[in-house]
Structure formats: C-alpha cells, structure tokens
Amino acid sequence: MRTRSWVLGACGALVVAAGGAGPAGAVSEPEADLALHGSAVMTGDRVEVSLTPRNGGPAATPDASVLLRWSVPLAEAQQLPRGCARTDERTVVCGIGALAVDALGERLTVAVRLKERPAEVTLEVDTAWLGGAVDRDRTNDRLKVLVLDTGDPYAF
Template identity: 40%
Template sequence: MRVMHRAMMVVSSAAVAVVMGAGSGSGVEAPGAGVGQGSEQRPAEADVAHHGHVSLRGGRLAVRLSTGNHGPSDLAGATARIAFSEPLAVGQTLPVGCLWGGNQVVYCQAGALRADGRESEFLLDLRTVGDPAEVSMDIATVWNGGAVDLNPDNDKHHVLVPATGDLYIY
C-alpha cells in the first residue's frame, strides 16, 4: 500500500506540474517567453519519444527504455508509464528514477532532455509472478512538463512479448 501511495504522490505531483505549465517554475521555458509586454506565454513544443527493447524468458522480463526529445524545445524531464499485462513479483528493486505504481506498473522519470539531445536510459530486470507464455507491455508518456508534443505517436507503444527470450524492439 505504501508503494501505491508513493506512486499516487508522483502522479499527483506530475499533474500539479502540468497545471503550472511552462514559465512557472517547471523549468520549461515557452518560446518567446518574456518578450514584449502583455505577450501570452505558450507551452513549449517538444517531441518526447520512447524506444527500446524487451524480452521474456522463464518469468524474467528484461526491458530497456530510452526516452529522448526530438525538439524543438528543451524539457525539464518526462515520465513514462510502463504497464504489464501480468503481475510482477514483489520485493524487486528498480533503478534510480523509477518507482512502482502497483504490481503491474512502473513509472520512470527521465531527467532534463535537450532538444535533439542525449536520451535517458533505464534498464529494468523484472520477475513476473509465475512463468507466463507471453506478456504485453504498454508504454506512454504521462508527464512532459506541460509541453505540446508535436508527434505523440512515438511515445506510445503496445508490445506483445512471447516467452522466447528474443528481443522485441519498440
């Protein structure tokens, strides 16, 4: 229950950051911010993208998640939600920047993402409950600092992962 509470706090914090928007302490500057008197601030424009691969063998999921920003604006960060169709074993350690959102969900928060800059990467080594024949995985951006995403299709993926040990690229 404590892990679920922490996840809710992170999601709530993300929602507050989105409401605050660009130019209000979020670390994201809107294009043209502060130019001229009375000019309206617009949200930054960016293109968050998630790519990587996943494999499943013997109840072990190996996930590589890379989050990048194709621009045009820099971002203070982005948070990805990875949801699995099967429950994951309790007591597993996640990399720094990731936290549990229940027994089938992991959130990973990338740090600052420059426009067309280096990607943030997470390597997850997870165990499922039991030994499923397949697992599906859904990845989506749940927070990007309030930026307008110019291409939202590349930050949402649905991957079917048969228990073959093969890498499935997304």
C-alpha cells in the same frame, strides 16, 4: 456578483502565473516531441526493458518520466533501478531526466519479475511527464509491444 469577481480574478492570476496569455487569451506551452526506442526480453518470470528517449523538440524538457505497464501482475518484491517506483500491481514509472532538443537521453534499463510465468506479455510504454511541455505527436512515445517468453529481444 462578488463571488464571480473573485473567481475571475483567480483565473486571471493563474493565466499570469502560467506564463501569460498569448493571442486571443491563449496560454502558450512549450512543445517537445519525445520518442522512445528500445527492446524488451522475457525469460521465464523475468522481463527486461531497455529504452533510450529522444527529444525532437522544438523545446527542451527540464524533466521527463516514462510509464511501463505489463498486462499481467508483477511479483510483490522488485529490485527497481534508482528513479523508478511501482505505482500499482502492473505499473512502474521511471524518471528519465532533462532532455535537450535533438538529443538522446540516458539509456534506461528496468528488469522486473512477473507474479507468474506466462507464455507472453503485452508491455505498454508511455510518457508519464514531460516537465510541462506538450507532445502533439504521441505515435512515437505511446507504444504496445508483445513480448514472448523466448529470450529474444522485441524491439520498439
């Protein structure tokens, strides 16, 4: 019985630390709606992705980041922009900063080199972090884009 009381006490402390409990003990979380729009261009072994985030609200986000994942491995050496980090052989995560409600964030441009020269690549764009906010509409921030080695921009 003593262990059970400690566990329940710890859980109660977590609820209070997370902002308190709402009706019926539910913890309320801020809600934001991140939309990612941009384009990707592939030429040889290089792919350049440019995107602009937008937060439809209803809450602002204090910090956010996006995940870019390619269907093929990236070259070992990369020159990534400030705020971006490679997380595995095919994935880069980039911070996009705070996002006010109904406002556009700063444009992010990421150029990568692929390990080989495929004729096409699939790019997955996804939200990695929303500063603790919840996004219930993932249709506009979780995207897949087929990019052909044509030098033409493919919009998303």
